[in-house]
Amino acid sequence: MNLLACSSHTAFFLTLTQHTEKSRIKMRRLGTLCSQSYMCSKYVNVTPISSFVRHRTGESPQLVLPSIRFHLVLIPIRFKVHKLASPLAFTDLPPPVQDGVLIRGDNALPAAKHALSILDGNNRFGIKIPYLLLTNGGGVSESARCHKLSQQLGMKIDPERFIQAHTVLKSVVHKYADLPVLVLGGKGNTLRKVAEGYGFKHVYTTLDILAWNRSVCPLHDHTDEERESVKTADFSKTCFAAIIVFHDPQNWFLDIxxxxxxxxxxxxxxGPYQPKHTRKLVDLVFCNPDLVWKSDFDRPRLGQGAFKEAFQGVFKSLTGAPYPYTQFGKPTEATYKFAEQMLRGQLVENSSLDSVLVTNKSNPFVPPQSDNCIFV
Amino acid sequence: MNLLACSSHTAFFLTLTQHTEKSRIKMRRLGTLCSQSYMCSKYVNVTPISSFVRHRTGESPQLVLPSIRFHLVLIPIRFKVHKLASPLAFTDLPPPVQDGVLIRGDNALPAAKHALSILDGNNRFGIKIPYLLLTNGGGVSESARCHKLSQQLGMKIDPERFIQAHTVLKSVVHKYADLPVLVLGGKGNTLRKVAEGYGFKHVYTTLDILAWNRSVCPLHDHTDEERESVKTADFSKTCFAAIIVFHDPQNWFLDIxxxxxxxxxxxxxxGPYQPKHTRKLVDLVFCNPDLVWKSDFDRPRLGQGAFKEAFQGVFKSLTGAPYPYTQFGKPTEATYKFAEQMLRGQLVENSSLDSVLVTNKSNPFVPPQSDNCIFV
Known part of the structure; x- marks a missing residue:
């Protein structure tokens, strides 16, 4: 999970781990495949894909406590110099927080609570510093996730300060609001409701399609829970505009x-299969590029990025080429731009910052100069 | 499904469709990946992978009747010339049989029954001609499949005359009989029992592993049927010698x-992940290369070949390279050699052929000369 906050420094984004050759190769390769989105090193100090960590929702951990990890990511706002007499250095925070850990098991780390309380006004200026929590997790609504997070942290986390992998889809709802979209991932009906909450009006799942005609994937049987989630439609007449992978799919076979x-x-x-150059393009959107993630199992588990690789492997073997797609989630430019817009909103609404800000609140951002940072 | 039979002609294998550039490319690519098996054009007149057809087991079809299709595949045995005065031409058979269709829906075609009755002794020589039915289907035991097939055809099909995708594994049991193997595909416990019937003594499934530790794949929940199939073991101490994909997997995510x-x-x-060049090699075996197959849905459904592509896509993204594997099933040399051995066995046991055979029964095979053929 990333913590995005106002800072006295000009570093635009800071991540706590270093570039590796593997991550650069990964970026180049993903960049080749993405047709409608791309990654930009100006925006993203990318961590190796394989080291990303995401919190597992659901039952209590059994072996190793999963953790929410945040990379301290700063948006540069120049504060008036006299306010910076004795800044709190980031390195003064305990190692778990420096490493991005907010929560371990079901409990927040004291250091995480301390860091968030500083941003929440417990600082020498008595000001609430705009921040966002950014994660590649998802599968539930922002309000449901924030409710649990607030209980764990012992402080209210507003959904307006929280971005999970699929939250960025709010920025593309206008393209698909009145068109049928296929939503993948999550359990049962949960993500249909999340998508409808964003403004998508015609949301279907692969389980709906399987209920319409079981021969679509004859080896998959609905579970009772899946059967209860089904929405009826005539899919012989439904023209999908987009396939949106909200969260990690469970039924890879059916979905692919x-x-x-x-x-x-x-x-x-x-409909009949159509030649590549004449058929209508169905937009394909992924919300989380992580190939693996850290659960309570000893070794990383396959994530949405692995599902994407599986799909592309099959699609390429069928057609000779991978399918172009849009990639959202950390560390994509689209998700960081979306986060920037949400932070701008907090700045505009926060009058207590007027006394300490040098720059214009409507355009407080300056180019990055360094990866080091300090809190105000 | 292929029908392998003794013939008056010297064509070794005949398939009814032609080579295409796509199939040649496919062969070359598979050949690159296969480490312990390879394809040989001398043995195989390969049909395009995408055109393979396999019968769907299970409930009755809903829209389009699925069919068992056979490619007439001949093993050359020279019969005494005077017996061939007025041969029955293959092209005299009705088009459905020429196209490989034995069964449509749940019923055998009359032409299929006629062709098989000729091989079963209803010919001018009154001899039983050794033959095999060869299919890339599977998922149940040979005896169970033959029981149903016998009912459909109205004649007894002996399991000794029937080869499905995983039957060839009988030829490699000696390598793994006393070692733990992971068996993929099929429903519940069915393929564990099939594997044990072949002689594998320590057979486990991914559902066993998930029951041991749910964190292995936290997004997969056992169904009631899956839970009942579980065999308990301590997988922290179990060293698998091989992963054998018997039949099309249902749980792609868990299995991959x-x-x-x-x-x-x-x-x-x-155990911990180990460097590529130091770790013990786990053999990986697939039994059916078909990328797609024809069910009762209008368009081809993804088959075991697609699962292989999905796995390799993920594995390559994790490690940088695909994983070497052994490929069985039509149209691989290994499966055709296995079929040849089974036919040899029938020849040796069939004394009624002595009067018509020119060649030695223990070595009746001669090199292929043509793709045309006639029945005796």
């Missing part, structure tokens, strides 16, 4: 089968 | 996760 069908037939599941 | 874990840790699920 339906993705391949929809894409090859120009959006209508029951 | 466990495959990646086992391979990277040298066979022990709970």
């Amino acid at each position: 089968q339906v993705m391949c069908d929809l894409i090859q037939s120009g959006g209508i599941l029951d | 996760q466990v495959m990646c874990d086992l391979i990277q840790s040298g066979g022990i699920l709970d």
Whole structure:
């Protein structure tokens, strides 16, 4: 999880781990595949994909306590110099917080609470410093996640200060609001409701399609929970505009089968396969590029990035080429720009900052100069 | 499904469709990946991977009747010339049989019954001609499949005359009989029993592993049927010698996760990942290369070949390279050699052929000369 906060320094984004050759290769490769989105080193000091950590929701951990980890990410706002007489150095914080850990198991670390309380006004200026918590997790609504997080941290975390992998989709709702979209990931009906909460009006899942015609994926049987989540529709007449992978899919086989069908037939599941250059393009969107993530198992578990690789492996073997897609989530430019907009909103609404800000609140951002930072 | 039979002609294998550039490319690519098996054009007149057809087991079809299709595949045995005065031409058979269709829906085609009755002794020589039915289907035991097939065809199909995708594994049991193997595919416990029937003594599934530690794949929940199939073991101490994909897997996510874990840790699920060049090699075996197959849905469904592509896509993204594997099933040399051995066995046991055979029964095979053929 990333913590985005106002800072006295001009570093735009800071991550606590270093570039590696592997991460650069990964970036280049992903960059080649992305058609509608790209990554930009100006925006992103990328950590190796394989080291990303995401909190596992659900039951209590069994072996190793999972943790929410944040990389301290700063947006540069120049504060008046006299306020910086004895700044609190970031390195004064305990190592777990420096390493990005906010929560271990079900409990927040004291250091995390301390850091957040500083941002929440417990500082020598008595001001609330705008910040965001940014994670590649998801699968539930922002309000549900913040409710649990608030209990763990012992302080209210407002959904307006919280971005999970699929939150950025609010910025593209206008493109698909009135069109059928296929939403992948999550359990049962949960992400349909999240998507509808964002403003998507015609949201379907692969389980809906399987209920319409079991022959779509004859080896998959609905569980009772899955059956209860089904929304009925005639998919022989439904033309999907987009496939949006909100969260890590559980039913890879079913989901990849339906993705391949929809894409090859120009959006209508029951339609004939059409030649590549004549068929209608079905937009494909992923919200989390992480190949693996850290759960309470000893070794990293496969994430949404692995699902993407599996899909592309199959699609390429069927058609000869991978399918172009849009990538959201850390560390993509689109997600950081979305976060920037949310922070701007907090700045504009926060009158207590007027006395300490040098720059214009409507445009407080300056180019990055360094990766080091200090709190105000 | 292929029908392998003794013939008056010297064509070694005949398939009814032609080579295509795509199939040649596919062969070359698979050949690159296969480490312990390879394909040989001398043995295999390969049909395009995407055109393979396999019968769907299970409930009755809903929209389009699925069919068992066979490619007439001949093993050359020279019969005494005077017996061939008025041969029955293959092209005299009705088009459905020429196209490889034995069964449509739940019913055998009359032409299929006629063709098989000729091989079963209803010919001018009154001899039973050795033959095999060869399919890339599977997921149940040979005896269970033959029981159903016998009912459909109205004649007894002996399991000794029937080869499905995983039957060839009988030829490698000696390598793994006393070692733990991970068996993928099928429903519940079915393929564990099939594998044990072949002689594998320590057979486990990914559902066993998930029951041992749910954190292996926290997004997968056992269904009731899956829970009932579980065999208990301590997988922190179990060193797997091989991963064998018997039949099309249903739980791609769980299966790919466990495959990646086992391979990277040298066979022990709970062990640390080890460098590529020092870890113990876990053999990986696939039994069916078909990328897609024809069910009762209008368009081809993803098959075991697609699962392989998904796994390799993920494994390559994790490690930088695909994993070497052994490929069985049509149209691999290994499966055709296995079929040849089974036919040899029938020849040796069939004394009624002595009067019509020119060649020695223990070595009746001669090199292929043509793709055309006729029945005796």
